[in-house]
Amino acid sequence: MDHPQVPRFATTLSVVNAWGRAGHFGNARVANERAGFPRHFDHQFGWAADQLSKFAFAGRISGDALMDQHSHLPLQLSIMAANDAVEMRNGMRSADMHKYHQLNQFFAWDPLEAPNLRRCPTCVEEDLARYGVAHWRLHHQWPFTRHCAEHRTPLQQACVRCKKSPFVEKVAIQLxxxxxxxxxxxxxxxxxxxxxxxxxPAEAYWSLLDLAFRALKGEALEIRSFDEAALRRRGITMDHVVSKTLTRWNCRSGVELAAKLDIVVQEDNGARKLKNASPLMMKLAVLNCGLEM
Known part of the structure; x- marks a missing residue:
């Protein structure tokens, strides 16, 4: 049986579940067991994309397709130097990445997905018409986003009856x-x-959402030209860019900006600080402001 077609940016977990629903339950179970649960289980790590391709999909979805179309890897690579990006991509293709969860998100400590799954009703309708099932999308799960980057439609999260939301850890068979x-x-x-x-602020929110979505698609090529040397040539410092970013988001500190982006903040002896010093979405917010200066 051929693997059913799946939309670009469907989460890997969603693709695994669709594969299982199409009759390949053994392979879907192997994928879930071998790759481990999503984000909240830091001791369970993802595995190489080529292995996932082989053992879960019998090669019908390639490792490259899993990385480029069903993971946040393109988003991360967009802000990396070319040589580092090649090294990371090769590692994800062929070797275990001990801080990467292949099923849904990038690094366990970089909060690229909310704990509850979100969906776009327009994407659901289009998926049902084209594929017969509807998939969760990577760009719907970014914690700060409230709209589909493609359709501008408000995302949905909670059941209208019980007011509960689908939890990532508990949806091994849910689409x-x-x-x-x-x-x-x-x-x-x-x-x-x-x-x-x-x-x-609305302008900052939509601008960041658009940049992140273009980066996920590999289209934000202007990011490559943004570095401190280029800023210095224009008489601008990185501190100035950071200050402008905080002003744009009506924040006084990085912790406040993290809160507006729904990035996890932890308590340390009574002081609030970022779980990760520079989460990817915060880097993109600063890049976005700097590119527009």
Missing amino acids: AHDDCLLCGHHAHFTPLIDESPVKG
Whole structure:
């Protein structure tokens, strides 16, 4: 049986589940067991894309396709030097990456996905018409986003009856069009922005969402030309760019900016600090401001 077609940017977990639903339950189970659960289990690490291709999909979805179309790797590579990007890509293709979760997100300590799954109703309708099933999308899961970057549609998250949201760890067989697994209600979900509105200024929010989506698609080529040397030639310092970024987002500190992007902040002896010193979305927010200066 051929693997069913899947949309670009469907999460790897979603693709695995669709494969299992098409009758390849053994392979789907192997994929889930071998790759480990998504983000919240830091002791369970992902595995190489070529191995996932072989053992879960019998080679019908290549390792390159998994990396380029069903992971956040292109987003990360967009801000890396060319040589480093090649090295990271080769490592993800052929060797275990001990801080990478292949199923859904990039590094365990870089919060690229919210704990609850989100969906775009327009994507669901289009998927059902084209594929017969609806997939979770990578760019819907970024913690700060409240809209589909493609359709501008408000994302949905919680069941209208029980008000519960699908948790990443508990959806090994759930796809985006399924009825609520908790109460069985038909697949109707409330808009995410009703309960968790956009936290930043509208212009800054949409600009960051657009840049992140273009980077995921490999289209944000202008990022490559952004570095401190280029800034100095224009008489601008990185401190100036960071200051402008905080002003743009109406923040006084990096911790406040992290909060507006829904990035995890941890307590350390009573002081609040970022779980990671420079999460990817914060880097993109600074890059976005610098590119527009």
